[in-house]
Amino acid sequence: MTMYAILETNNNPSETIRSVLKNMLSEKLVDVVLVPFKTEYSSLPMPTLIADPEKMLQAQPLAPAAPFNAARQAASVLRYPTGKKVAVVLRTCEIRALIELAKLKQCVLDEAILIGFDCMGRIENDSYLEMAAQEEDITTSFYADSSMQDRITGICKACEYFQPYGADLTICLLGMPVMEKIGLMAGTEAGENIIKSLGLSTVEQPEGREVAANSLLQKRTEARDKLFSETSEKIKDIEKFQKTIANCLNCYNCRNACPVCYCKECVFLTDVFAHEPEVLQRRAAKRGAVKLPADTTMFHMTRLAHMSHACVGCGQCSSVCPSSIPVADIFRTVSAKVQELYNYVPGRDISESIPYLVFEEESSNGK
Amino acid sequence: MGNKIAKILVVGAGISGIRAALDFADIGYQVCVVEKSPAVGGILLQLDRQFPNNHCGMCRMLPMIDRDVCSQFCLRRGLFHDSISVHTSTEVVSIEGNPGQLKVVLSRQPRGVDSELCNFCGKCEEVCPVSVPDTFNEGLGERKAICLPVPHQTSGPYSIDWASCTKCGECEKACPTGAVKLDNEHETFDMEDVAAVIIATGTKLFNPDSVDLYGCGEFPNVVTSTAFERIISSSGPFKGSLVRPSDGREVKKVAWLQCVGSRNLMIGADYCSSACCMFAIKEALLAREKMSKDAETVIFYMDMRTFGRDFQRYRDRAEKESGVRFVRCRVHSIEPGENPDDLRLKYVDSSRKTVEEDFDMIVLSTGKEPGRKLPDYASHEGVFVADSAKGLKDISGSVIGAEVAAGRASRMLKNLGIMPADKDKDQKSAGQSKAFEERPRVQVVLCECGVISDAGSLLDGIESELEKFPGRLDIVRVKSLCRKEGWDKVKQIIRDGSANRLVFAACNKNVLGPKIKELEEDTEIFDSIVESADIYSGDERSIDSLIKDLDMAVSRLRSRRALFEHSQPVTGSALVIGGGPAGLSAALALADHKIDVFLVEKSETLGGNLKYIIDKELRQSIEEILNKVEGNPRIKIHKEAELITSSGISGNFTSKIQMKTGEQKTILHGVTILATGGTAAETDSYSMDDHERIVSLFEMEKLVNDASFSGQAVKSIVMIQCAGTREEPRNYCSRVCCIKSLNNALKIKQIHPDAEVYIFYRDIMTYGDSERIYTEARKKGIVFIPFDIDTKPEVLVESGGLLVKGIDPVLGVPVELKPDWLSLAVGVVPNFIKDLVKIFGIETTQDGFIKEADSKWRPVDTGQEGIFVCGLARAPARADEAMKEGEAAAQRALRILSKNEIIPQRLLARVRHSICSMCSLCIEVCPFNARYIDTAEGKIMVDIASCQGCGTCAAICPNSATLIVDFEDDGIMNVIEAAL
Amino acid sequence: MATRYGLQKWFPDFFDRFGALTVFDLLMEYIKSGRIKLDKSKITQRVAYHDPCNYGRKSEELFGHGFYEEPRWILDQCVSDWVDLYPLKGNQYCCGGGGGTLLTPYRDERLYYGRRKIEQIKRTKAEMVVVPCHSCHGQIKAALEDNGMSDILVKYLWEVVADILIID
Structure with a gap:
């Protein structure tokens, strides 16, 4: 029986969550909280480490924006156990990425309390800033007015992973009249302890949640399949692929934005790709002419090879591309095929091994 | 012994000989291997795949730590080791002298082809007029009088079979390099100061032509097991198609007849050849892979000797999953079938019905030839005989036997003070680093071949293309590199020039390879800075294609970098866990090699199962070793002590043991040998606990050997074999029970000649010479x-009283016996070692035995380098076999312990710590457990003793923080580009 | 056979005084020395050779020598097309007529016992069977008749030699 508590929101769901987080701090259930936060200088909700419960006033846990994928930041706080309990409030894709990073020993989740929520998508940073200039409380409007939800990114619209995996606590918005009440569900024993310690009364999980989830899933899946078929057309052979990424500047923004691209120093910055003049000259001699930098397609192919098993479809790579290349579309489309091949869902379960570490004498797909 | 380099002679280049030679080379001795036939590899050359995993794997004998001194490719192609010289077509005539300074007289018959000059063009074979049955393919097919003796062993030159050669001289005329010389005078020569000799001459397989029963040689479709292996081999006479010799028809029904030439009193063969049952099953499985689903494979046997640990399950899988039929019946003879090419067998099946069946092909499972004796010199002092020379042994038995012989020889050498030569590695590596510190200066040497007619114009074309290469290349032409003048010119060019990279454009690598080795001794050139491209062999190729090869060679060279520098120190002592026969044997073998040993034993006495052993001879041999161990100052014995932790890497382990008193001791050691042993199994089958006269066979042994037994009234005794064993969950043969039960039975008959003794059995496992007990x-x-x-x-x-009810299958009647005693062969189980498994991270089989790295080729290694296993801990064995395994494990351990430090080999993984994200994927994926986190430094490190340079870590590392030396990403990308 | 070896083994002084030869030794001596001359072309049929138990494995077991090669050598001098019955020599199937069975009333039983012999002969498509033993001769002749194969001749080895002697 999943432990489920109902929280009254009184038209301000953000405030409800803020008070829960504040109580967690002041009751010393956790030592520090990582949560999106409106700083003095920017309207973008930046992940912020809060130690003082009073500061929780500016937290924006449910904001429909993610300036970047916060998994990397969460991982830096959780790099190794310090004896302190850390609560992190993250979107579903961020939690999934965090779990993948834990598999890669970039962080340890033993002392973390993962708090997720039913993600209705995020709005691009520039659009969000525009809206913020006009409105004070975008979050409440977002949940009150469903037409605002159409402004989320294309990648979010095609995302079927809106319910968090592996979270200790989930803020339940699906099937709930968000302006009146929302739910707080425990996914683990740690989550249950928190609900108990906060003295919240529990009920049975409302049926409406599953119904709403299924209907949203259907919508998202349709959008996803459309995205896949359109993108597959664009990259179906090497010529089309190169055309799609033709304007790439090798700025590596997409790599920087990607939460699961974890290398301390990307191989493309090392001597491996620092070609000697003779090598470049020989390439030019052999082909007649060669564009520089020489490894544009190679970069994307390599990134696909390295992390397509772990792509969580957060879409940040497209968001940051200065040449507006649909990187996220490409990566999601290819990743979906790879993940299907290995029956692997990144972030589903921390004990699930990364596909290329698993050796089977008889391969399951007969190849 | 002065400055003379100690040399060991190994007689026989089959797997035992190769194993013994490598053992000596691994610990630093120089070895000379002589082989009677013209090829290296022995019986196994004709057998592609072996039980119980139906793979080959011969290459797993090759050195894993000292790799740079030995070729690392398929051992069937030949053995090339800096410290091992191989002489084929050579035999030993006599051995004299004192051990340590033996004089050996050898006789060599020339092959007719000079290996220095032969370029493998094959023209001699083309023109030879003599065609004879192909002995390599057991007569199925033909070959010329001059040919490659083993088709895939392209390293040895062509060889003339003098028996069929007519000396017509055509080959001499056709040879372009003058390598053929028709001179077959035997040459006798002496070898002085041979430190020790190992006889590893193996056995010969029985030729069933002499057993007229089976018509082998008369019926074309009756073949020996070796011939069958050649038929299904893809390099065989039918290219791997399973068709029969008479008409090439696809084989749909094939039978194996076991025990041909063995277990046959008519020809004086009162022994079992031990391996035939298993290789018949293997052949049946390999045949099934090729045949259609409805094909039939039947094995006719008397006892299916599946006495190895994994063999019973292998047999069960063959029967239940693959549909191999097993019929317990020794067929009398083979007659022609309905169709004259078919073969008819008449036999009685288990329901006592006479059956007549026609088969497409019949395979005779031939064992060893009877009546083979070792030559007189085999008993000369200083000469050690490997087990496989005494009887047919399977692969793991041969390997262990070879290691035991090598171990005993090296112990003798240690006693005589004959040490291996010191290798001067430091000088070499200094020179090598220099070559990599500077910018590459490439010298290209184009060989102007004296044999090809238009070599000059070909080279003109190549030179003009080479000029277009970016980067500087020094190009020079030399006439006929294979001749002395050509090669001397090359040496001069190297000495006079400043090149630090060398590319040869010449012919076959087999010709160039040995010459490049020479270069290493005479100049500063070493193998990592030399590449060669073959521009002459094979069909004519375009200049473009040749240039690509050269481009690839140059790219490869350019991208080579400095060596991995750090060596790993070795603690020259060993930890042996378990003081039973195997552990004692291992400890003593190491101590005799002047290695310090820590022997840890859980109980309060040494000897393990010695306390249960009744056999006087066996007791004596174990007690002898026990006394030697207790008196040996190098062996520190800790009784009533257990291991609590162990960590570290090969050559450098730190372990902690705890005594009964609670005191803990830290032990630093270089290797670990696990000899935790086993004990009698327990079973509740056959009402064992219900009566005091139902006993295990071990208890029975004690009983019949006790003085009071003769006074007892004994009318009848029943023994039931395989009690609670050879069926799931304990589905393995315990190997010792049949022999023991039979010895018990004979003893009973000796003391009470009128007593009736009945033995219920499934298969009597009296393998090898113990068949005579049966x-x-x-x-x-x-x-x-x-x-x-x-x-x-x-x-x-x-x-x-006891009532035993059974059925006599021959008469088909029930049998009721009321014995005075019932003995159950309960088998053995390994001792409980879950804690050790955790500490060492080793694998066990589903029955709790410690798994070896490879059950055939590395039977006493575990998957972790530096940790070895022997005795009952590994698999059921008799105590004398367990002691041999202990010696073999000690010999394996010496590879590490005989060094002060482990020198890095060229092909290793290295880590660039500054860009390493510590994600540890490389540690998880390494198949050799060769990577670990150095917690003090916070870095991921490579254990260079275990690392084999396989590249799995480099493949999985996303940013190439870990690379394989000489296979770095940028280098490979350049080579690929050169090839496109 | 029993005479020659038996004499040597059991009555050695008789043997030394009088000597004894088997018919094989005698024939071989005559042929080799040229005392008799043979016309190999006379017999055109295919001949099958049967190793009798007494001359073969029984002799081998008792006296250490089985007469396998001698009759074959002799046949080689007499006939161009002769074949073995498989399994041959020491493992040859018994015809069923030995041990005195020819004297017993168990005719049907002994003929059934020799049925394998008929199969062997049939397979070779031989038209004549050569046997050096009296009992085998009688047994095989009867068995062939019983199986409707009375066209196949049954001859003694010396009979064959006699048949092809060149007498001038």
Whole structure:
């Protein structure tokens, strides 16, 4: 029986969550909280480490924006156990990425309390800033007015992973009249302890949640399949692929934005790709002419090879591309095929091994 | 011994000879291997795949730590090791002298082809007029009088079979390099100061032509097992198609007849050849892979000797999953079938029905030839004989036997003070680093071939293309590199020039390879800065294609970098866990090599199962070793002590043991040998606990050897074999029970000649020479009643007495016996070692035995380098076999312990710590457990003793923080680009 | 056979005084020395050779020598097309007529016992069977008749030699 508590929101769901987080701090259930936060200088909700419960006033846990994928930041706080309990409030894709990073020993989740929520998508940073200039409380409007939800990114619209995996606590918005009440569900024993310690009364999980989830899933899946078929057309052979990424500047923004691209120093910055003049000259001699930098397609192919098993479809790579290349579309489309091949869902379960570490004498797909 | 380099002579280049030679080379001695035939590899050359995993794997004998001194490719192509010289077509005539300074007289018959000049063009074979049956393919097919003796062994030159050669001289005329010389005078020569000799001459397989029963040689479709292996081999006469010799028809029904030439008193073969049952099953499985699903494979046997640990399950899988039929019947003879090419067998099946069946092909499972004797010089002092020369052994038995012989020889050498030569590695590596510190300066040497007519214009074309290469290349032409003048010119060019990279454009690598080795000794050139491209062999190629090869060679060279520098220190002592026969044997073998040993034993006495052993001879040999161990100052014995932790890497382990008192001791050691042993199994089958006269065979042994036994009234005794074993969950043969039960039975008959002894059995596992015990038992009137897993006898306790009910399958009648005693062969189980498994991270089989790295080729290694296993801990074995395994494990350990430090080999993984994200994927994925986190430094490190340079870590590392030396990403990308 | 070896083994002084030869030794001596001359072309049929138990494995077991090669050598001098019955020599199937069975009333039983011999002969498509033993001769002749194969001739080895002697 999943432990489920109902929280009254009184038209301000953000405030409800803020008070829960504040109580967690002041009751010393956790030592520090990582949560999106409106700083003095920017309207973008930046992940912020809060130690003082009073500061929780500016937290924006449910904001429909993610300036970047916060998994990397969460991982830096959780790099190794310090004896302190850390609560992190993250979107579903961020939690999934965090779990993948834990598999890669970039962080340890033993002392973390993962708090997720039913993600209705995020709005691009520039659009969000525009809206913020006009409105004070975008979050409440977002949940009150469903037409605002159409402004989320294309990648979010095609995302079927809106319910968090592996979270200790989930803020339940699906099937709930968000302006009146929302739910707080425990996914683990740690989550249950928190609900108990906060003295919240529990009920049975409302049926409406599953119904709403299924209907949203259907919508998202349709959008996803459309995205896949359109993108597959664009990259179906090497010529089309190169055309799609033709304007790439090798700025590596997409790599920087990607939460699961974890290398301390990307191989493309090392001597491996620092070609000697003779090598470049020989390439030019052999082909007649060669564009520089020489490894544009190679970069994307390599990134696909390295992390397509772990792509969580957060879409940040497209968001940051200065040449507006649909990187996220490409990566999601290819990743979906790879993940299907290995029956692997990144972030589903921390004990699930990364596909290329698993050796089977008889391969399951007969190849 | 002065400055003379100690040399060991190994006679025989089959797997035992190769193993012994490599053992000596691994610990630093120089070895000379002589082989009677023209090829290296022995019987195994004709057999592609072996049981129980149906793979080959011969290459797993190659050195894993000192790799740079030995070729690392398929051992069937030949053995090339800096410290091992191989002489084929050579035999030993006599051995004299004192051990350590033996004089050996050898006789060599020339091959007719000079290996220095032969370029493998094959023209001699083309023109030879003589065609004879191909002995390599067991007569199925033809070859010329001059040919490659083993088709895939392209390293040895062509060889003339003098018996069929007519000396017509055509080959001499056709040879372009003058390598053929028709001179077959035997040459005798001496070898002085041979430190020790290992006889590894193996056995010969029985030729069934002499057993007229089976028509081998008359019926074309009756073949020996070796011939069958050649038929299914893809390099065989039918290119791997399973067709029969008479008409090339696809084989749909094939039978194996076991025990041909063995277990046959008519020809004086009162022994079992040990391996035939298993290789018949293997052949049946390999055949099934090629045949259609409805094809039939039948094995006719008397006892299916699946006495190895994994063999019973292998047999069960063959029967239940692959549909191989097993019929217990020794067929009398083979007659022609309905169709004259078919073969008819008449036999009686288990339901006592006479059956006549026609087969497409019949395979005779031939064992060893009877009556082979070792030559007189084999008993000369200083000469050690490997087990496989005494009887047919399977691969793991041959390997262990070779290691035991090598170990005993090296112990003798240590006693005589004959040490291996010191290798001067430091000088070499200094020169090598220099070559990599500077920018590459490439010298291209184009060989102007004296044999090809238009070599000059070809080279003109190549030179003009080479000029277009970016980067500087020094190009020079030399006439005929294979001749002395050509090669001297090359040496001069190297000495006079400033090149630090060398590319040869010449012919076959087999010709160039040995010459490049010479270069290493005479100049500063070493193999990592030399590449060669073959521009002459094979069909004519375009200049473009040749240039690509050269481009690739140059790219490869350019991208090579400095060596991995750090060596790993070795702690020259060993930890042996378990003080039973195997552990004692291992400890003593190491101590005799002047290695310090820590022997840890859980109980309060040494000897392990010695306390249960009755056999006087065996007791004596174990007690001898025990006394030596206790008196040896190098062995520190800790009784009533257990291991609590162990960590570290090969050559450098730190372990902690705890005594009964609670005191803990830290031990630093270089290797670990696990000899935790086993014990009698327990079973509740056959009402074992219900009556005091139902005993295990071990208890029976004690009983019959006790003085009071003769005073007892004994009318009848029943023994039931395989009690609670050879069926799931304990589905393996315990190997010792049949021999022990038979010895018990013979003893009973000796003391009470009128007593009736009945033995219920499934298969009598008297392998090897112990077969004669079975023969004797039958002669003495002991009654054997076979049963199978579905018709087990029943044991009832009625009115205080025993009642055994069974069925006699020959008569088809029920049998009821009321014995005075019932002995159950309960088998053995390994001792409980879950804690050790955790500490060492080793793998166990589903029955709890410690898994070896490879059950055939590395039977006493575990998957972790530096940790070895022997005795009952690994698999059921008799105590004498366990002691041999202990010696073999010690010999394996010496590879590490004989060094002060482990020098890095060229092909290793290296880590660039500054960009390593510590994600540890490389540690998880390494198949050799060769990577670890150095917690003090916070870095991921490579254990260079275990790392084999396989590249799995480099493949999985996303940013190439870990690379394989000489296979770095940028280098490979450049080579690929050169090839496109 | 029993005479020659038996004499040597069991009555050695008789043997030394009088000597004894088997018919094989005698024939071989005559042929080799040229005392008799043979016309190999006379017999055109295919001939099958049967190793009798007494001359073969029984002799081998008792006296250490089985007469396998001698009759074959002799046949080689007499006939161009002769074949073995498989399994041959020491493992040859018994015809069923030995041990005195010819004297017993168990005719049907002994003929059934020799049925394998008929199969062997049939397979070779031989038209004549050569046997050096009296009992085998009688047994095989009867068995062939019983199986409707009375066209196949049954001859003694010396009979064959006699048949092809060149007498001038």
